[in-house]
Amino acid sequence: MKKTALIIFLFWLGFLGSVGPVLAQSKVIERAIANGVEAKTIVMLLLLPLLATLVSVMHYVLGVSGYGIFVPTMIAVALSATGIAGGLILFGAILMISILSNLLLRKLRLHFWPARALGLVLISVGVFGLMVVSTGSKLVDISNISIFPVLFMILLAEEFTRTQLVKSKKEAIKLTLGTLGLAILGSVAMGWQGVAEVVLRYPEAIIVVTVVINLMVGNYTGIRLTEIKRFKKAIRKKS
C-alpha cells in the first residue's frame, strides 16, 4: 500500500516539476490579469482545491465533518462573499423558513417535488423580505449579495431537513454545525491577505501542497481524533 502511494507521489512530483515552473516562469497569471481576468477569481479558483483539502483533512484525521466535501467548500465561498455574520443570518433565516414550510406542507400531502417547489417559494419570499429589512438596519447589510450565496444556503438548509428526516435531528444539527464550522474556518483562511499573495506568486506551490496532503490523507487508515474518544469506552480495563 505504502509503496504504491510513494510511486504515485513521485510521479506527481515529476509531473509538477515539469509543469509548475512553466506555469510560474511564463507568468501566465500576470498575463491573465493584464488581459482582464479578475485577480480575486484566480485566487478563488486556486484556493478551492486547498479549501477542499482542508475539509478532507478535518474529516479523515480529526473526524470533524459536514455534508460531504463540496457543501462546506461552497458555503465557505458563500460566506467570504457575504461576510460571516451576514451569511449566518441569511442561513438562519433560510433554515427557519424551510423547517416551517416543511411542517406546513406535510399536512397538504403533496407529491415530493411540488412540495419542494412550494418550499422554495416561501424561501424566496423570505430572503427577499430579509434583504428589504437589512437595507434599513446598520448592523449587517445583505441587500446586495448575489444569488449564489443564497442558492448555496438553500442547499445547506435542504441537506439539513433531509438528514433530519432520514437520520435524526441530532445528526442533522451536528452535521450542519460541522459544515458551518468548516465553512467559517475556510472563509477566514481565504480572507487572510497573505494567502492571496502566496497563491498569486507561487501557484505551483499551492498545487504541490494540495496533491501531497491529499495523497497522504487518501492513504490514511488510522484512527480519527474523534474516534479515540468514541472507542475509549470500548477498552476493557485489565482485571
Place this chain on the structure above:
Amino acid sequence: MFNLKQYRQFLTKNERNKVYLRRNSSRGRMVADSKYKTKKCLMKVGVGVPKLLARFRDWEEVEDYAWEKLEGNFVVKPVSGYGGEGIVIVRRKGKWAGEWHKLDGSLVNVGDLRHHCQEILMGKYSLHGNPDSVLLEERIKIHPMFLNLTKWGTPDIRVIVFNKVPVMAMLRLPTEKSGGKANLQQGAIGLGVDMATGITTFGIEGKGTAVEKIYDFGKKREIKVNGIKIPEWREILETAIKCQEAIRGLGFLGVDIVLDKERGPEVLEVNARPGLSIQICNKAGLRRRMEKVEDVTVRSTEHAILLSKYLFGEKFAEKVELKEKAKTIQPLEIIRVKIPKGFAPLLEKSPVIRQGKHRVVEVRAKVDTGAFRSSIDRNLAVKLGLLQPERVLYFRHYKSSLGKHKDRPVVGVTFWLKGLKVITAVNVADREKLRTKFLLGRKDLEGFLISAKSLSPPVAGYLPLKKGRETKNKNKPTPDPSLDPPEAGRQGGE
C-alpha cells in the same frame, strides 16, 4: 496519558472504508442494497426471510392492489431504504374496512398507505432520492423472549460475518427515542453478544452512551444488560453464515436477523457497510478479530461456528458450557429433598444435611420419562414431613401400569437436582417394595439431558436396601439385570 496502542484492535472508519469494503464487489453491494434482491437470493438457498405479499414498481400497481383484503399484520417498506426509514408496521384491522391500527395504536387507512407508497416510489427514503419500489411483507411474530425487552418495535440481531466466520454480534433494541427502529444511529440500544453462548455482555445507547440497565416489561423492573441469553443462537449464526455464502461478492457484511416465534431466524436485511458501534457494546475490536480469521480456509458452516466460538468467546463461555454439561443426568441420580421448616424428620439411616438455610436429605431417585409427575414413596414422605395434611395440594386419581386405581395425594416438594432447585408438585405413591423411593417424572426434568450410558448406582444416599441384596451387589459391580425387570414392571405413575 492514553496509550494509542490499545486502540489498534479497533476497526476505524478510515480502515473499514479503505481496506475492508474493497472486499465487497459492486454486484454484491447491489444485492445488499435492494431488500428485494436480497430476499430472492436468500430464498434460493433456503434462508428464512419474511414472507413477501406484494411488490410495487409503479403507481398503477399500488392503485390496483386489493388493500382492503389485508387482515393486518403487514409491513410496508422501501426496497432501498436504509436505517429503517420509511417502514410502516400495521398490526391489526380497524373497525371499518380499509382501516388498520399501526404498531403504536394510531389509525392508518388505504389512502395513507397509498400516499406512503407513492412517497417511497418517488425516492423519499432511498439514498440520493432515487426512484424506488415498495415491498409489502408479512409482519414477523416477535419471539416471546424479546417481547419483554422493548415495546416500540422489533428487536433484531446484527451479526458481522467476515470470510464466512461470524466475528461479532449485537442485540439491538428499539427505544422510544429511536422511533421503533433498531438502529443505533437513531438512539436504539445495542447489547454486545458473546459469540460462543449468545449471552449479552455490555450495552450502549445511541452512538456511544454506556447503558448498564434496561427495563424489562415482563418483570416490570430494571434488569442488567448482561446475561440475557438469546434463544436459537446457533441457528442465528448459521443463518448469518449462509447469507454470506448466498450473496456472492460480499466479503464483509452485517446481517440483520429477527427471531420469529414459529419460523425461527429470518433475515430482514443485509448490510454491506456495517456500522462500527458494535465494537463499543462488545468492548472488543473488530480489526483484531478479523485479522484472526483472515487467512483461514473455512471448510463448512460447522467449522465457522467452531472458529467463532473458540476465537471470540468470552471468558465466561466455558463456565456456561460446564454448567450446561452438568445438566446431563443419569437414570439414577441423588437428589436433595428439602425438609419443611420446623419438622423433625424421622430418619434412621440418612443424615440431615444443611444446605444454606435449608435442611435437606439425600434421596436416590430414578428417572422415568414415561411418567409425567414425579412420585415419592408414602413412607418416605411421612418421614420427611411432606405428607402433613396442610401440605397436600389435592388428590388425584391415578392409574398405575398394573391397572390399580387409586386416589393419590399430591404434595408440594422442593428438591435440588444437580444443584438446580426444582419447586414442584409430587404425587405420593406406595413405593415400599421398590428400591428407589423417588421417581423423577418428565415434568421436573425440563432442561436436563438424560444419559443412558452408565447405569452405576450412585454411592451415597438414602438406600434402604435389604442386607442380603447389598452384599450381593458388592460382589457384582453391575446390578444383576434379572433383578430389575419385575421392578420396572411395577413402576407406578401415570
